[in-house]
Structures are given as structure tokens and as C-alpha cells.
Amino acid sequence: MVTAGVLNIVKMLECWLVGIENTCSRIKLPHAVPVLIGRGPETQIVDKKCSRHQVQLTSDCSKGYIKVKQIGTNPTSIDSVDIGKDQEVKLKPGHVLHMVNKLYPYTVEFVKGQSDSKDQLKKCTSKRPHENSLNKSPETKFSKLQFNDVPDGNQRTNNSTAEQQQHTIQSENKGHWSQGLKVSMQDPKMQIFKDDKVVVIKDKYPKARYHWLVLPWQSISSLKALRSEHLELLHHMHAVGENIIRDHSSLSRAKFRLGYHAIPSMSHIHLHVISQDFDSPCLKNKKHWNSFTTEYFLDSQEVIDMIKLKGKVEVKDGTSELLKSPLKCNVCKVQQATIPQLKEHLKKHFTS
DNA sequence: GTTCTAGAAC
């Protein structure tokens, strides 16, 4: 099924801090949770120069790095460069973190979430120390663990190649930002409404007081993929959008538009249902503004009509250039010089 | 898509 497939491909990587000399020191770092590490049983570091809270580590499993903040007084370093007390630096796979005074080296690994921790520990205890060190052999456990999603065996430990491969993993496992809607639409906490054909979520970065997205369960990448067979679905998406407006903002008497970005950034077709106040701190730049107020925004009804007429959606040449258009008020069409001035101007038109 | 930031614009 589509649902199961989507859930499978968006599974997050697990993050591990791995001792290079002391290979049995493997510490799992949960995504986005700050963890304090230093002298203690976890690391087996007994050196008094190392604080019990020497560093604060925060992993980002979607971006593939951890943020290292030096809390202790004595120097923590990454690739032999001192971080500095209360300073924060990113640690990526292939780079070496020395906990204190260029001692106690660690590196970071991101592995598939599916591989269980027992397996990790078992491998760890059965390995001799040198097998887990940072040598340059392409067959080291380090490189294999780090890149266990790479389909072929053509792996090198060169740092730039390592980073490229890490990026490849991210794009291939759909952890890339452009796949974010597919994740959000599956999250029950995000769902405002759902039926057998569509789901509605709030836009994560709303560009107006009301801003929802209507997404079909059916996997349709973008407007380009739309054909006559989708007409019934498009009508349904539009009707659901209108119902959401009625149910959530009838008292506000806000004006709305329902439509699609001609050239969307995010994968998976989504109908924007957005109030026309554009009163939102998330509306920050020209691209945001023009994507909703120029012909870059295609009304849902126009899209439906075009498919009825031509069998598909044709995006005009030069549409992407519309994002750079001068800023014009959507109500009175007066041009504004900057985004802050535009926002100030819009207040004139607010009803409340 | 957002965040970050250099440097343009003021």
C-alpha cells in the first residue's frame, strides 16, 4: 500500500557517538535531544581534566550531523580545532571529536533505524580495537556502518566523498526536505481532516492567518502528472478545502483562495487553502509573496478547467520569473518597496 | 521548503 511504503522510506537514521580508541564506548543520541556527556561510566573517561558534563551533544538525524557544545573548561576539539567554552560546532561523519585536550577520540555514525541496538553492541564487543579505528581501508567497519544504505560496494573514506554519499543517502531515503509533506500528511497530530481520498493538514509555515493543505492519499508528484482521470479527485480536494474554510473560519469572514503553486518546491501534489490577509510572521520574502499573489498561484478551478479543456496542466514559460516580480499589494495593487513596508501596508486592509 | 549570512542598500 502507498501508506506503508511512505512510512517505510521516511524512517529516520539512528545516531551513535562511537569511541575510536575505546570501541566499546557507543552512545546512542536520540534525534534533537540535547545529551550531556563527559567523565563517567558511559565513556569510561576518568581523567579529571574532563568535566562530567564536558559536552552537550544534539543529533540531527535528518541532516546527518550532531551539534557539539563545549560545556567544560578544558578544550574539546573537532579535527584538532578547539571548539571553545560555550561554543557550538557541527560534527559530521568522518570527522573526529576529541573530548578533552586532544584525548579520547570519538566519531559519529548514522545507521538505519531498523538495525537494533543489540546488534550494534554485539558487533562492538566482538571487534578488536584496531578494526574500528579510522584507517583508510575501504573495507573498514566504520565506512560500512556509516554508509550501509549505499547500494554498491564502491565506498571510500575520503571526507568529501563521504559527505556526498551522506547526501545521497538523505535524498535516496526520502529524508530530504522536499519530501516533508509526505511525512506530515501521515502524522495523525498534523491531520485536521481525512477521508478515504484526501487528508488536510495545517501548513507548517503558514503564510496567512489560515493556511491549510489538502493532499490526496494517491501519490501524484505534481501538477505535471495531472490528467483527466484525476478530475473527480481534484473536485473532491476543492470541496474538502471549502468545507474546511466553512468549519474553521466562518466567523472570521476571511477571504480565501484555493490553488496550486505552478512550480512547487515540495513533492506530492497539494492544494493550498489560504486566507488573503497574508498576516503571518512566516511570510518573509518576495518569493513567498509572489508565489501566492501572482499567476504563479493557479486557482484550483482554473486547474480543473484546464484539464477538462486540454487534458493536462500547461505552465506558461517564464512562470518561475514571476517570483522575482515587484511587490504589489494583493488588495489595492499599489507597489511596495520592501517586505516590511508591504507588511505595514497590508495592515490598512485588515478587517480586524 | 527554511535558515543563515555576506554584502547591497539605505
Add this chain to the structure above:
DNA sequence: GTTCTAGAAC
């Protein structure tokens, strides 16, 4: 000096 944008990085 500050504000703001645009492009790179993610």
C-alpha cells in the same frame, strides 16, 4: 551605523 535581500547551504 542598521535594514533588507538574495543566494548558498541544508
